[in-house]
Amino acid sequence: MPYFEKPRGVLRVFMLLVVSLMPVHPAGAQTLKAVKERGTLNCGVSQGLSGFSSMDDKNTWTGFDVDFCRAVAAAIFDDPFKVTFMPLDTASRFTALQSNAIDVLSRNSTWTMSRESSFGLMFAGVAYYDGQGFLVRRDAKIDTALELGGKTVCTQTDTTTELNLSDYFRANDMDLKVLALPTADETLKAYNDRKCDVLTSDISQLYAERLKLTAPDSHIILPEVISKEPLGPAVRQGDDQWLNLIKWTLYSLINAEELHVTSKTIDDAVKSSDPNIRRLVGTEGEFGKQLGLTKDWAARAVRAVGNYGEIYERNVGTQSNLSIPRGLNALWTQGGIQYAPPIR
Numbered sequence: 092m093p094y095f096e097k098p099r100g101v102l103r104v105f106m107l108l109v110v111s112l113m114p115v116h117p118a119g120a121q122t123l124k125a126v127k128e129r130g131t132l133n134c135g136v137s138q139g140l141s142g143f144s145s146m147d148d149k150n151t152w153t154g155f156d157v158d159f160c161r162a163v164a165a166a167i168f169d170d171p172f173k174v175t176f177m178p179l180d181t182a183s184r185f186t187a188l189q190s191n192a193i194d195v196l197s198r199n200s201t202w203t204m205s206r207e208s209s210f211g212l213m214f215a216g217v218a219y220y221d222g223q224g225f226l227v228r229r230d231a232k233i234d235t236a237l238e239l240g241g242k243t244v245c246t247q248t249d250t251t252t253e254l255n256l257s258d259y260f261r262a263n264d265m266d267l268k269v270l271a272l273p274t275a276d277e278t279l280k281a282y283n284d285r286k287c288d289v290l291t292s293d294i295s296q297l298y299a300e301r302l303k304l305t306a307p308d309s310h311i312i313l314p315e316v317i318s319k320e321p322l323g324p325a326v327r328q329g330d331d332q333w334l335n336l337i338k339w340t341l342y343s344l345i346n347a348e349e350l351h352v353t354s355k356t357i358d359d360a361v362k363s364s365d366p367n368i369r370r371l372v373g374t375e376g377e378f379g380k381q382l383g384l385t386k387d388w389a390a391r392a393v394r395a396v397g398n399y400g401e402i403y404e405r406n407v408g409t410q411s412n413l414s415i416p417r418g419l420n421a422l423w424t425q426g427g428i429q430y431a432p433p434i435r
């Protein structure tokens with residue numbers, strides 16, 4: 092039978108029967124069970140990147156990446172504090188996932204092909220569209236990255252940043268001197284101590300790191316964006332139920348923004364007659380149950396941490412001291428590229 096012809100008769104009935112008997116939760120579904128039994132989500136974050144993941148003065152983890160894990164914990168436990176945060180450097184972040192030390196990595200990590208095809212990981216989506224940039228001293232009077240030939244550039248090891256840096260200099264036929272260090276603190280210190288002329292990293296991180304410098308205003312971010320850095324949560328391969336849960340928690344936050352459902356309007360949303368809102372908050376359909384959660388999983392997440400826009404503005408946008416413009420991370424309806432598939 093040609094591949095494009097549909098099977099008929101007894102064969103079709105048999106195939107439909109086989110599909111209908113397949114388990115709802117695919118083989119390998121063990122992460123959610125383990126998280127529920129443990130009573131806390133183990134979440135890998137960066138070691139201290141203001142706006143993304145850092146400890147506040149009350150020793151509470153806060154930030155954009157942190158809030159994503161809190162949303163997942165709220166969806167599972169109805170409690171955004173049932174998360175154990177594990178600060179990880181660039182080298183240990185993926186091994187922590189591979190060795191089961193964490194359930195999800197929410198740590199400014201770029202979705203690349205090799206991280207999926209050779210590290211045994213899957214990215215659940217893009218939480219933050221970023222790109223790599225350069226930070227220089229204002230008084231160096233450098234206006235464009237094309238003037239960086241011969242300069243010493245500080246970067247962090249085991250990152251896409253390190254790889255893009257050498258590609259960019261090679262492509263533009265410029266001399267490169269690299270000072271690559273294993274942690275963000277060491278890298279920033281080297282730049283602050285003038286051991287290098289330039290600091291390179293994802294632009295969101297340049298905003299965050301600049302605030303820690305002795306005189307933040309005397310440093311500028313050059314206009315060039317030299318790479319695509321789609322940052323998002325990653326999980327281990329082999330547990331599709333868990334991948335779906337992480338993916339759809341992210342998408343529910345983005346869909347909530349699109350539907351104007353916020354942490355402040357969530358109680359009204361639960362009474363809404365709009366079918367899109369009803370499916371999101373669980374007053375219609377069984378979407379949460381299909382993930383192994385309750386019907387109101389997404390409402391729990393939004394109530395606890397807000398929708399995508401609220402998370403963005405509070406941590407890295409207008410209400411934060413980073414003030415990073417929404418840019419690509421605006422919704423597709425607002426000129427950006429944040430676009431979540433529908434809940435239906």
Ligand SMILES: N[C@@H](CCC(=O)N[C@@H](CS)C(=O)NCC(=O)O)C(=O)O
Binds near residue numbers: 274
């Ligand atoms: N997105 C890039 C870079 C990620 C990265 O870790 N960048 C450094 C540059 S500041 C960082 O965030 N470090 C924070 C830390 O080590 O805690 C990747 O996935 O490789």
